[in-house]
Amino acid sequence: MVRLAVDLNRCQGYAQCAFLAPDVFAMHGDEALLYAPEADESQRARLAQAAAACPVQAVLVDAVDVPADVPDEAVSGAR
């Protein structure tokens, strides 16, 4: 699983990401971007391309494989 976020303050709707990784990014109207915040592992290479191609560098992709520092028990230890 790959997590991502887009800094939509930076995004200017160039849509490079929507061409390079259409399963993850899609334009919504003329300018707005919708994206899947979590993509399948199979998308990793396309995501890297999309992030690299973004003219304003607005695509943030996981740089850490699995957040090993969030132990399951910390998450499930909720009351």
Add this chain to the structure above:
Amino acid sequence: MPGDGSLERLRREGRIVVVGASLAGLRAAEALRAKGFEGSLTMIGDEPHEPYDRPPLSKQVLLGRAAADRTALPRLRPVDATWRLGVPASGLDMAARRVRLADGDEVPYDRLLIATGVRARPWPHEAEAELDGVFVLRTRDDSAALARRLDAGPKRVLVIGAGFTGSEIASACRERGLPVTVAERGSAPLVGALGGVVGSVAAELQREHGVDLRCGVMVTALEGDTSGRVRAAHLSDGSTVEADVVIVSLGATRNTEWLAGSGLGAGPRGIACDAGCRAFDIRGIVTDDIYAAGDVARSPHALFGYQFLSLEHWGNAVSQARIAAHNMLSESTDRLPHMEVPAFWSAQFGVNIKSVGAPSLGTEILISQGSLQERRFVGVYGYQGRVIGAVAFDHARWLPFYRELIETTASFPPPFDNVDRRPGGQRPIDADFPDPSVPTHGPTVTLSGYSPADRRMTFTPAH
């Protein structure tokens, strides 16, 4: 003391505690590690989830294009932290430098970052708020529950409050073909944040997309059926709206109650801090070991007369987190001020709305590009002869230009009288903001202090 090795010791073996495991908290933690902090880092969060991104919760998730539980924020670098999730902080002992947790534990710190954010303001009538089908939208769990209910195909959705979140919810519902009524106390959607001129465009957009928009009304009561499910809402104009889903979207309340009695300068308007994110105590003296970032912070901004601003913006959380992290690990002369120009975005009814600066501080607006009729335009806001903000409807690429005007305190009206050479629309007009003494949930920038230049203090209702 500079040069006495204390900073070096902090870097190497200090204890930094972050209360609030959301966007600001995570980005601060990453920045601390990036700056070479090798000591212990503890992340405390009241929700049982690792840090997640909120903007998709009112957009992609409600459209059924993403799952609420798959919105965790990407990690930009390992933070190697101890996570205390699902346990809220319940108190602070500033003298002993300890954070108390609701489960009785205490966590000692050398430096503390408070990023506890805000929570959705609930429907004020408790019994009505508990009716089945009444929602707020702030957290991942809120969004998951609401998305499930929308999947079930309600007969009518009522959204109370047409700020950005309420309008985005209404937009998603219409896109899914659900009948929607929006009730807004102000004269138009988004009026608190963008004023009545732009608000009237937002109102047209809603109506064109089939929203039953009712402005200038308040919801006076929610009515349930015998099985405790909401069935109708009564409005101040005497009308009744039958709805089986009601979303209360009345802005947010700052999470500062846990600091009551601690001596920190925290209250309903947020945590007062200096331009370097250092929190003030209740005596107005700045602390050197407690920092605040994100929605919960309010700090003086150089571009806006050093008045205290609270900014409920994604970008503000990110930049304050980095400033706080940097300043925690820096000598006083190396510290940085938080100077970023405020910016936010919203997507609704097919239109990309973006803003820079502080439109809600403006008094006049000039439509400098495009036209209101086409719903593609840039509006520039002026305050006392200078450019103070701008908003773009499907014109986002122009905003960096306007940001520069704001940063350089360019005069208003701006020196150019025409950007795209069309007739009309180039005269400043009253931006038509509501009376600031009337409570509104709309603005995303809240002026939470008063200018020393003012002769008298006026009460500005905070969130």
